[in-house]
Amino acid sequence: MYAVVMAGGRGTRFWPLSRESKPKQLLNLRGEKTLIQETVERIAPLVPLDNVLIVTGAAHADDVMAQFPTLPREQVLVEPRGRNTAPCIGLAALSIKKRDPEAVMVVLPADHVISRTPAFIDALSTAISTARKSNYLVTVGIKPEAPETGYGYIEGGDPLSPDTGSSVLRVASFREKPDLPTARSFLEKGTFYWNSGMFVWKVSSIMKALQETLPELYRELLMLEGTLGTPDENEAIKEAYDRIEAISIDYGVMEKASNVLIVPGDFGWNDLGSWDALWAISEKDGNNNVLRGNVITADACDSLVFSKDKLVTLVGVDNLIVVETDDALLILKRGHSQDVKNAVEILENREWKGYL
């Protein structure tokens, strides 16, 4: 049993707290621990730290290692550049294959929030036992709570084993982010699940699937295989990544493969895609505020404040998100957090790299 934690995201949606040098997964957005620390701890009952691989970008490898002081260096796989999830997963599979070709691997994004860990462990255990005894590619689908248009959906099909009462389903179809009417119809039908980006499979199963669906990527991986653990490894990965096409595992593999299953899950999952999402899932005070740091309020409600150094004082305001960092201050209307990217774009255009 291995776990692969994908920690490659840039996460400008949490600007100014998230930066190029400090993406979302490395942030302490919810309390004491960072999202990646929470992710690794959550999986611990199933996969001990010895069997955890973290895949991240070169700019973040040091920070990742600092957050896991006991994690051996060789369990951090460093991608020379982001190429989306398929190459990331392929590289991790290759690395695990070298240790144990028959291993089962769990793939987890580093930056999601899960509020009910026991239910998560249950769902994952089901996925693991299913993947272990078969060649299926198993994905974890989230029972939707709202007609979200920001997530991909997976349509569940027939039960895998109608006689056993198991919850595992065959996949009828993958659907990209829908418009609102479509999302509403998905929710009504009750057979659609949010694509959580969590996968479970045997190393041999995903390697075979890569060979069939992404032969060019598979060929690059084969060429890399001999260099892993040698002094040539880094240079070989760098050259391969220069050639490898960026493509997601969903689009590149899952939507094309025929042996895909879905394990439905309902464990308070959130991909924490924005400041709005963070406010929504956070515990609030009596005025529906989420206040971190030195903050006083006089008639203020429905707001989130992250104060770092300064005394932040809210008077007569509502539905604001206020984030103070060493050098920047964001004041955002709640519900508009998708527009943070517009501010980041302004910074990019002005070449204010210090703020990015």
Added chain:
Amino acid sequence: MYAVVMAGGRGTRFWPLSRESKPKQLLNLRGEKTLIQETVERIAPLVPLDNVLIVTGAAHADDVMAQFPTLPREQVLVEPRGRNTAPCIGLAALSIKKRDPEAVMVVLPADHVISRTPAFIDALSTAISTARKSNYLVTVGIKPEAPETGYGYIEGGDPLSPDTGSSVLRVASFREKPDLPTARSFLEKGTFYWNSGMFVWKVSSIMKALQETLPELYRELLMLEGTLGTPDENEAIKEAYDRIEAISIDYGVMEKASNVLIVPGDFGWNDLGSWDALWAISEKDGNNNVLRGNVITADACDSLVFSKDKLVTLVGVDNLIVVETDDALLILKRGHSQDVKNAVEILENREWKGYL
């Protein structure tokens, strides 16, 4: 001709920029110059700096002197504690009397804004020439532009000299801050003026008026007279101020005296009583924003931002006042600036003196 600039205010309404150690009149709220510097410059065509007295509190004397490097030390009168305007004006009158008992003195608050200086100089010139040749107490009344409930009003009566066409009026009555219906009726009648707190009179006239209306204060002033300019001056003033009752010149003298005149003025006056008032009188950009410092906006309007060190970024917000200082950050809904005092009260109750 002497000018007395009253600079005793504490000005918590501009917190966190204004502090106990840095009240409103010492702030640069509008541009290059502080309000007190603007006040002294504005009067310069009528009263050169040699004849300007500034009355301020002990905590602010150094700052006042720093803002007027060429002003002789003895032209800054330091009150050991605030006792409202009547003692302040009495002390200044005493000081001028010592130089020239027949002088005319102009009394000006240090922290008001005037947008049309030539019209202000005109009105003041009329007041000065009226006061010089009589014993009248002359006040400058502002032609109201709106039914303000935050100002006191003065009702104009008969013209002083109906034959000359002069604008100078006798005063029919003083009115305290009215409720809104009353303020509306004042505006409709057209004979009411805002009480600007600006006065012109001969030193001998105001001393005589103090003797009649505030005999106890007058007695204290008489006792002080011999100590002015001696080593005993500071101690004598301190002891007198321990005994002197706090009272405004309006309530203590003007409302009781019978020889009061009003010179109507219309010169873009504003007492700048709040952040809202500052937004209202400031020049705006195309989105109706007033932005000072390092600020970027993405869909933000009708707001005022004072940034000091940090890059302040507004996304999707409107009608906010945002003020960053070294140690604090205020985020205020426009229209609620009267509630800033509630936040200051919280600080006082927590004994967070560093922020006051």
